[in-house]
């Protein structure tokens with residue numbers, strides 16, 4: 001059974017085709033600058049050269065048409081016909097409180113997802129465009145929505161409620177939702193396998209540290225707290241996002257003359273590692289600058305590490321202990337130094353890293369040594385595979 005995984009952004013479309021008998025990636029690609037000049041779709045299949053389609057793509061449907069033609073192309077295609085696509089899985093950002101799991105898409109799912117557009121204005125409308133385009137192009141193929149918020153719907157009320165007047169929740173659904181749910185679900189399940197234990201018996205902290213970053217406390221297989229909130233701006237310090245700040249800073253700066261849109265832009269696009277360091281939003285650049293003696297770059301990293309470490313501490317308290325800590329995503333999977341620095345401050349958990357294991361990359365592995373009281377792991381995330389697994393389970 002082949003599953004096509006689609007992730008639509010406002011002007012982009014990422015895809016992977018997986019053979020779910022083997023979980024092997026048959027083809028993948030990315031369409032960029034959809035609706036703009038210079039649109040391009042890059043398609044690749046293992047063992048073949050990358051192919052670039054540089055042609056006008058006014059809509060996501062046109063991009064889908066190109067990718068579907070690429071999948072069955074006699075030269076670089078991997079399928080004989082599109083009938084070999086058994087199901088399509090869509091990454092969807094926000095499901096509000098409507099869905100706590102992935103679901104087969106029907107008119108009702110589309111309507112509920114649309115109701116969540118205002119909470120995910122950059123992503124949900126684009127995700128829906130992708131869903132509708134696939135419905136038009138392959139009307140007989142079952143489609144599944146896999147929501148970034150779904151895994152966090154198991155949070156207890158004391159973790160998801162903000163202490164605002166209750167009517168803000170009732171009228172406007174203002175609460176913590178959390179994101180990166182597909183990643184946290186994938187790596188926490190994989191951690192059970194790596195540790196050789198049943199996830200139902202484990203207390204885990206999943207650290208998704210990429211350009212966007214969030215932590216998730218997973219107790220007995222269920223999310224019980226997470227660091228992002230109503231939107232992905234909350235929690236940790238990120239590439240360009242400020243994470244948690246005193247909410248009174250917003251009216252304070254408004255009184256200095258900044259309007260809502262400017263403040264939103266500053267907090268989302270000009271803050272975080274970029275805002276403090278003044279160097280870059282990319283951790284590699286900031287690490288390099290810090291190593292060369294740039295004090296603000298070092299400060300940005302110190303704030304980042306401090307916030308990760310103190311949030312780990314909060315989740316140890318939330319679960320009354322921890323058995324395993326998982327590092328994943330761009331920085332979590334690749335930065336040996338960051339993992340070392342974050343764990344250096346966790347000696348109260350009896351953590352000691354094995355420097356040789358910690359220097360490995362690209363494979364799921366335990367990086368703590370045999371005496372460590374808490375297991376520390378690196379687990380490469382694979383959101384596409386998680387989406388494909390959920391899609392397969394539902395489409396069957």
Ligand code: AMP
Nearest residue numbers: 210211212282283284329330331334335
């Ligand atoms: P992601 O959003 O998961 O794709 O992660 C992207 C971020 O991971 C980039 O902004 C980099 O800052 C970071 N990253 C990737 N590789 C490394 C590395 N070897 N060392 C430090 N940071 C890295």
